[in-house]
Amino acid sequence: MTLLSVRDLTKHFPITGGVMRRVIGAVRAVDGISFDVAQGETLGLVGESGCGKTTAGRAILRLIEPTSGEIFFDGTDVRALAKEPLRKLRRKMQIVFQDPFSSLNPRMTVGASVREGLTIHKLAEGSAADARVRQLLEEVGLRAEHATRYPHEFSGGQRQRVGIARALAVEPKFIVCDEPVSALDVSVQAQVINLLQDLQRAHGLAYLFIAHDLSVVEHIADRVAVMYLGRIVELARADELYAMPLMPYTQALLSAIPVPDPDAKRERIVLRGDVPSPANPPSGCPFHPRCQHPQKDAACSAIVPPLELKEPNHWAACIKQLPTRISWEEQQSAGATRPPERIVPVRATA
Amino acid sequence: MTPRPLLSVEELRTYFRTSAGVARAVDGVSFSIAANESVGVVGESGCGKSVTSLSLLRLIQRPGTIEPGSKIELEGTDLLSLDDESMRRIRGNRIAMIFQEPMTALNPVFTIGAQLAEVPRVHEHITRRDAWARAVEMLGTVGIPDPAERAHSYPHQLSGGMRQRVMIGMALMLSPALLIADEPTTALDVTIQAQILELLAELRARTAMSVLLITHDLGVVAESTSRVIVMYAGEIVEQAGVRELFAQPHHPYTEGLMAAMPRAGTKRERLTVIPGAVPSPYEWPSGCRFHERCPYAWERCEREHPPLYEIGVGHVSRCHLAVEPERRATPHLPLAARAGAGA
Known part of the structure; x- marks a missing residue:
């Protein structure tokens, strides 16, 4: 319940700012x-x-x-x-x-x-x-x-x-x-x-x-x-999220956890740059400047991705991760050149 | 082991004599580091x-003292017999250190370029212009974007990860033989931590530098070091190659630390805990300092302080289980758990 x-x-x-403390x-x-x-x-x-x-x-x-x-x-x-x-x-x-x-x-x-x-x-x-x-x-x-x-x-x-x-x-x-x-x-x-x-x-x-x-x-x-940056970008059952993160950000976050096993084989995604300031967030998807999704294009910086159901009980905010209700036509009119695609999740082997 | 290590520490004791008594913070620590090696503590x-690492640089302040009988040797030089001026030249030149919180270690009123350039100016007496050029070059080496422009930034204008890069750059200005990194990523987010650890590994591969990495995070140790020293209550309790340590931890404290970490596959189960808390350095327990929290402890552990037993190639453990291994089969509730009070 x-x-x-x-x-x-x-x-x-x-x-x-200013002497009048205007907003x-x-x-x-x-x-x-x-x-x-x-x-x-x-x-x-x-x-x-x-x-x-x-x-x-x-x-x-x-x-x-x-x-x-x-x-x-x-x-x-x-x-x-x-x-x-x-x-x-x-x-x-x-x-x-x-x-x-x-x-x-x-x-x-x-x-x-x-x-x-x-x-x-x-x-x-x-x-x-x-x-x-x-x-x-x-x-x-x-x-x-x-x-x-x-x-x-x-x-x-x-x-x-x-x-x-x-x-x-x-x-x-x-x-x-x-x-x-x-x-x-x-x-x-x-x-x-x-x-x-x-x-x-x-x-x-x-x-x-x-x-x-x-x-x-x-x-x-x-x-x-x-x-x-102030938004929920992925929401899922814990075991599912850790086994199959759908958002490129979540994948990077999980791959960055140091694993207490010297023999662990892993593909680490090292994110470039820092988290942008929430006073001046990037347009469109807040993560797009650091995103490593292979289908990333101009539409990502123009469209704010809604948090949508991608799998049963698994929500994610990414217009390049299928399915999405932001149609390909809509993405193209925002400058998209690469169609959405389901990307293979990368997970560190623990 | 190489014939002559870069750094060798023998029977290091650092005590703090206060009105409350004597705190034996570091109490007989011996280890060595080879050239280009990465060792975790x-x-x-x-x-x-941390007191161990500060002792290496002789940065212990009163009431702390490095006790007579301690020995720290760097490249054949006995650091504890050096005068202050010679020791000042060792710092930065041969041993450099980076800290957990780069904001407090950088001067807020100078640009980062000026702070980096000051290092060779003080130590090598080169011109202002050359020093500035070296500073900009170093900022590029540690991965600061637009180094020529960023050199004019003040520390508060940089993010935590960028500040830690600046700190590393400052530490490396004089190409030290040993870099001591004291919890360099603890204040950073995981994605930034990954960047910094990658940078340290890269720099170590490119120079002949050795790294002494001090951390509480076993994951960081597993990924960035080749040999690990486990400390408890002012002493080394176990030392081994990183693979050996994780595959076959011998000391019950090491074992406990590993079991206490939540990791994949332990979901919703109870975590194994080490009951109680680290004892006070004013009053280390008698016998084995871990015995009150240990699930295997027996009479001998209360009575007899264990030596570092050799239990494998390059693997030592301060635990009597080395000579009475059959006791491991019968764990019991540790003393600290029986007392009832949680940590």
Whole structure:
């Protein structure tokens, strides 16, 4: 059952200039993204820095106000909510941040941090709240007596566990996990990933798992959305996306992951150049200046490719990847010289 | 092994004496690097890998000291006995270093061309014009497009990947014999990381330079080095050729690191974890420093600090399993997992 439904979500940050601070442009951080998250599901959201994945996660919770688009959570129109009902809804939608060092108040004991949500949402008081805090700390793999300690007394992994306990305290249905393990060492990272998976099973949680580490996302996600310059360029079941990426960008991204096997044979696609600025994105397909699709031509810089169904449950935004509803005639009138073709996916052999 | 390596480090100890006690960050590390070799150092934060690399350049600041008895020899020269002026000439000329965050390592108020040109001006006393020409040439070598024009850019005008290229260029200005790269791609996206690793491999093939690559990423090590040193708690715990290490990791810590990495085909299964966290350098555990987190540890491991056992050609491991291999058949719950508190 669909729990969260996002349609054409955009977030543009204004660029001001001159002495009058007039708006002279916009950073199109999130530029029209749509997806659903089902109950108990993990949707991975991947992309390079600056692609808008973090902004997307925050805009969904309205931690930053979206510019346009629709967000429906459990049947509620999130964007239509006034402050008070939104605050109530947040009990169901939580977030875990990347940096467990800056997301906890250094002057509050961890117990007090975890307890905050219980108080705000009037879920428990007094000794009942104390008991609940102890239970939560134990559930995330800490000890009940840790409640009286301060964040600086904990390691990075332990702090991330506190962050998770905090989110869990209000019994949410959905948690945005914004790079929850990228600040952690490999061995600790594995502990936190296992914890997130255990909690998901125990509570039927849905996650939007935002990360730049594609191996972590492959491990934890049911479906994966790939973002590039504020847009979703591919969306598919995780195993399918990793086995048969249809977008040239996804192929390049996957082929760039270093494989911990010295004998791995692979064809690496090394992308030229950097991600363009979202303040001045390329025309047409945002990826066209770096694209290595053999059929790339003038139409790619003229037509914005829609995210369309290429295979069952596999969406991609590429007019050169069949099938596409941008007809060959339409492409030709935009200057196309090479007809669309299904290209052979390139995947690093792991 | 070549008869005389480019760099040889023996019993390196770097301690930090603070009011809290003595932090034995690097505690008896010995290794060598041959000419044109690429050696990887892996380990988690706090294991001593960065302090090791800073020690090689004698860039340890107080309260840190390189302890007496340590030896660092580069091309036959004992670096620890050099005066400051001679050591300054070694830096850049013979050993250069690049860091994780190029933004903090570049000066924001000078153009990148000026910063590169300064290197030969200081070390070789050549003219401004020649130095500038060398800087532009180097920017081209490290793959900066339009180098003549880009030389006039300031660091903030470049992307992270471009800045790291500039850093590499600056490090290579004086053709060093050894390049130390400390997490050179950790702050970069995977597609940019691939570009930088490719560039380093290319430069190593073109010059006779050796590379010491410090990273926490086993994937990066597997792809870019021929020999790997695994560090834990201030010590080398395993060293082997890259193929051998990945095919037959011997030390339980190496084994654990490999198992903890999510990779294709492990979907939705529980990842194997190393319980607990890296101990504090003020108080390394007794016996084997890994024993509390180890699934094979027995009494001997709590009592006796293991030496580096030779377990194959060029393969050493600091683990008593080398002499009691049958113990590997009976793993148990490590001490750190029994204590209950997650890391």
